[in-house]
Each structure stands twice: as structure tokens, then as C-alpha cells.
Amino acid sequence: MSTFNDDDDIESSSAPLIEHLIELRQRLIWAVGGFFVAFLICFYFAKQLFNLLVQPFRWAVDWAGLDHRNVELIYTAPQEFFFTQLKIAMFGGLVLAFPLIAAQIWKFVAPGLYRNERSAFLPFMVASPILFLVGAALVYFFTMPMVMWFFLSQEQIGTPGQVEISLLPKVSEYLGLCMTLIFAFGLVFQLPVATTLMARVGMVTSEGLKDKRKYAIVLAFVAAAVLTPPDPISQIGLALPTIILYEIAIFMAKRVERPREVEDGDETASE
Template sequence: MSSPSHDKHDELAGTEQPFVAHLMELRDRLIRAAVSVLLVFGALCIYPTPSGLYDLLAAPLVSHLPAGQTLIATSVISPFVVPLKVTLLAAFLLALPVVLYQAWAFIAPGLYAHEKRLVMPLVLSSTLLFFAGVAFCYFFVFGQVFKFIQSWAPKSIAATPDVEAYLGFVMNMFIAFGAAFEVPVVVMVLVRMGLVTLQKLREFRAYFIVVAFVIAAVITPPDVVSQLALAIPMCLLYEVGIWAAGLFSRYSKAPDEEPEQGAAQ
């Protein structure tokens, strides 16, 4: 018969190595993700260069400024730091598939088969929807908003926005529209977790329209164009989420859930 101290020693010895192995794997995954971002960052520094990326980011605003006017830098280091921030952000977004794959490869071995069917489509769809929101904001919303603002600006005001202020504005808008385009994913997760039913979501439709316009009024600039550009897609994506939740919840069921539901019916 082994002593209690011997059993305790064996128990600790059995759990020490897997824990260290998980930490080492996590370190390797983080290093690979960081290296992928740095490689893309280096490539973007070569072409189109940080200044070229910022010019591309500022193009929707510059195209609506009066002739001969450009953005200004009120800080000494802004012309150097701000383009680097833009380049690093672009590198992270371009390397996001690799980063997400490293995260997925780390957690996947501990998931059941039905959980893997749930997580991977959510990761892919949320990433694509966020990119779609950013693209919609850049290619459509910015042009309409800046055109609207310039049409209301008095002729006695010289529009010379600061580069850092513009970057902050762009980041806030990108995050707002990227998050707003995640509405279908949020709806699917709520239905799959059993927190709400499809019938309740359909009944909540009218209230969500009000919520969408309130959110758009709070997080967008005080102009009608940007508020409508955010609220209307949210309402449409809510309907898409209801439709997709019905398909997705059935696709990601655990094997033991289907017989139980069949017996209940």
C-alpha cells in the first residue's frame, strides 16, 4: 500500500509536464502570430510604404477638401509616428487569418466534434463580416459623410484637419461599422446557446430597429448620412442573423441533443 505522500507526489508529477507543454505550445503560437504580423509590416514598409498607406487612408477626406488644402500635423513627430501606426494596423488586419489560425490550432484539440463545427464557422464569418464593415465604411460612408460635412461648412472656415485627429476618427468609425456588421454572429450565438429563441427574435424586430438607430446616433458623427449608413445595415443584418441562426443551430448540435429533441417532439 502506497503512502499518501507518495500518491500526492505522483499526482503532481503527472500534471506538471502537460501544463509546461501547454505553455510552450502557447508561446510558440504567439511567436508565430507575432512573426506573421511583423513580416507583413516589413512588406508594407517596402511597398506601398507607410506614407503611401496613410495617403490611401486619407484619400476619401482629401478628395472633398477645397483645392490646395491638405491635412496638417500639429505635433513634431506626427508625420513619422502616425503612418507607422497605420502600417501596423494594416499589417495586423492582413495577418489576421494567420493569427486566428494559431488561436484555433491551440484550442481545437480540447474541443468536441460538434464544438469544432460551431467555432470555426463563427471565426471565419465574424472575420469576414468585420472586414465587410470596414470596407463599407471606407468605400461608401466616408465619401458621403465628408461630402455632407463640406457642403455645410461656412466659406470663412479653412478645413485643415490634423493627421492624428483624422486617424482617431477613422479608427472609431472602422470599429463601429466592423462591430455593427457582427450582428448576425451575435444572433446566431445567442440562439445556439439557448439564451433566446427565434420566435423571440422575430417579436423583438421592431424594438431592434429603435435600438439600431439609437446606437447609430451615439457612436457616429452627428450627421444623418452616417447614422442611416450604420442603422440600416444593422437592421438588415439582424434579419440575416435570424435566418442563419436557424440553419446554424441545427448544424452545430451535439450528437446527444438530436435524439432528445426527437423524443420531445
């Protein structure tokens, strides 16, 4: 008799599982399909996108007072620029399709959350891509031009007593530098979001973050040294925003602690 009941329980639980798997497959198809379409669009405009990424190099040339200098990049392998365009298409496709991918993740996860959990989690879903774009904009308009200006300052003008040394970046290495800085700054700008979520569930507290401030400053410079090229401008340019974002994270953690304390007090009073 018990075996019969166990079989019924298994059969009754298998139906929702199959439905979840079918829904997961549909969400994945939409996400992958959206990325593939965005990839094709970005690959079609890959050269224009690369020229857009070269704009910080042009600004650096102007800042260095090298108006006579041509902004020139090279590739030394026949397939190098083709693979560079593929990387641009993948990177651009991911950015372009991210709203669709995030929407599919949200539609799959949201039905399993309580209403208060959905209302608490949704703002972070919106804030995360915005902060990533802010970090990417900081790289594009400030950090990358400053980094290229620093590298341009290492050039040497040819004279009778010295050889001419010019900066001629490879297309793959220039794109790699751009993507490394964008990902590094984009991830660092997620610090307030991650810290606020952890504070909301009680994993960290604002007081604990304050006590660990000196360690966070050291880790900020260590992370900047690891994630950025070995030049002082990009390292300081990443470390300083990280420290500022850490202070913002402390403020946000303190903000979310207050509603949680009120909720805990209400639950205690009701008991």
C-alpha cells in the same frame, strides 16, 4: 499511502500542463512575430497607405462639385504625422497578420474540441474576418465619402460680407475618423456571427430575437450615435446596416435551431 498517490496525480497532471504552456508560448511567438513583420511592412508603406485612405476625401470633393479645390490635410505638431504613420502601421499590421493570428489561435484551441464542435466553430472563424472586411469596404466606398461630403457642405466661400471657411483636416483626426468608422462597422457586422453562436448553444432563440426587435432598433440608433461622429449621415449609415444585420441574425438563429432540435430529438429517442 494516500499522500504518495496524490503526489503521483500532481506529477502526472503537471506534464500536460507544461506542454500546453510551451505550445501557448510558441503560438504567441508566431502571432507576435507575424504582427511585428506586418507592422514593419506597413510602416514602410505608411504614406502610401495614408494616401489610399484619403481617397474617400477626394471622392467627396468630386461629389461636391469642387474640382478646383485641392485635397489638403495638415498637421500642427512636429511629431503628429510620424505618430499617425505608426498608427497606420499598427492598424495595417493587425489586419495583415490577422490570418496568421487566427490560425495560431485555432491550432491551439482545436485539439481540445470534439469533431462536431470543430466543424461547427470553423465556419464562424472564416465568416468573421470576411464580414469585418465587408463592413470596412462599406465605410471606405460609401460612408466615409458621404461623411466628408457632408462636412464639405459646411464650407463658406469668402465674399465681401463673409469670411472664407475651408475644411483642412488634421492628419491624426482624419485617420481617427477612418479608424473609428471602420472598427464600428466591422464590429456591427459581427452581429450575425455572435448571434448564431449564441443560438447554437441555446443562449438566445429566434423567437426571443423577434420579440426584442423594437428594442434592438432603438439600441442600433443609440450605438450609432455613440460610435460615429455627430453627423446624421454616418449615424444613419451605421444604424440601418445594424437593423438589417439583426434581421439576418434572426434568420441565421432559426437555421441553427433546426439541427439542434433534430439532435435533441435523436438523443431523446435513444434514451
